[in-house]
Amino acid sequence: MKKLRLSVKHILVVSFFVALSSCSEKGPMALFKKMSPHDAYAQRLKDAGLDRSAMGNAWLQKSETSVTNALNIDVPYKETGYFSAEKIPAAALRFNAQRGQKLHISLSKKPTQNFAIYMDLLEERNSSDRKLVASADTIGLLLDYEIKTTGKYILRLHPELLSSGEYTVSITSGPSLSFPVSAMGKPSIGSFWGDGRDNGGRKHEGIDIFAPKLTPAVAAAEGTVTNVTENKLGGLVVFMHPNNRDYSLYYAHLDKQLVQNGQNVRIGDTIGLVGNTGNARTTPSHLHFGIYTNGGAINPLPFVDRAVKNPKPISAKLNLLDATARTINTNTRLYVQPDEKAMVRTTLPISTVIQIEAATDDWYKVSLPDGTQGYIYSKNVIPANTLRKANVKTTQPLLDLPDTLNGARITTLASGQAINIKGSFKNYFLITDKNDNTGWMEAERK
Structure with a gap:
């Protein structure tokens, strides 16, 4: 594997500069307070001229290439990995998320000190358009984010230069709103978004939460009641607008409405009582719960789905x-x-x-x-311990990559020299010679 060798000069320069800038509260560093921690660190490297060094440039390039080459996962997900400073590493994970879900991302690391990692969450609109939506540095090891747009997201983990250590990252998702029917009624969702209605004449624009009649329907968020009214389909209904959100909540088929227009409510406050008014008179009592935006109704299930799964434990050694x-x-x-x-x-x-x-x-x-x-x-x-012992047949270079054109020469293997073969890749062997040099040699023809 190719390794980037760090010079003593680079190590001293980066250690001194990063230590100085990370402690600064005034002066030039104040300019970067609105940047993400990752971007602020990148700017400090550039200001110090380290982007022109092999090591600094490799770190900056890794910021981009890791995201471009992000690996696909499904949430929930957990991984434990190791970042080695000499490799200038980063990790990026791509996954799908739905509007209304709330992501919970946690990061732990060993050692806890002198091992800095930046977490960045990016929304991927297409292969060349990505938007940073949330970030945290090594001090803030928790990142919560409510998904605003259904689509693909990328989590990037990028350690500072000269940082080595083990990390464990866990990604789970849950509802961004509280459940809108009191638990005392043992509610259950019995009809979902998109189900057929009126013999296929229309689609269900919400979810139906079944519970005994007169079970409290409760506020799923803090907000303001905007309309207490009655209509043909929903019967007795209530609209409320959650604080700092761009949508409204819709409670329908209520037996009673227990709030008024303009009333402020907190999570868990009773909005009304579950019933079967409107076009639900012939069905068991339930709450029709919907969410409306300026563009119309959206699927409310991800906002309130209580089926939160935990990632599988790591069993690989x-x-x-x-x-x-x-x-x-x-x-x-x-x-x-x-x-x-x-x-x-x-x-x-x-x-x-x-x-x-x-x-x-x-x-x-x-x-x-x-x-x-x-x-x-x-x-x-x-x-990859010793697979077998062998002797070099003809003098040839020992390379740092299994690539004759791009690999750099580590040393020259003499004809007849004893080697330990550890494995192979395509037409090359990974070997260790008598001087403990490890690298790649081209497979010799018999």
């Missing part, structure tokens, strides 16, 4: 984090995400060398020597 490993089975599959039903990115021959970056469930997140990333079952890999 963590002692291989940041380790060079190899496959032990023929035709080992590398998946685009940790799901055996997901698309297979490529199939790997036995003894293929991989770098283990993180663990999730019983999977490893890995990268191949050519930079290809994906997920592989943890049971399919072992540490």
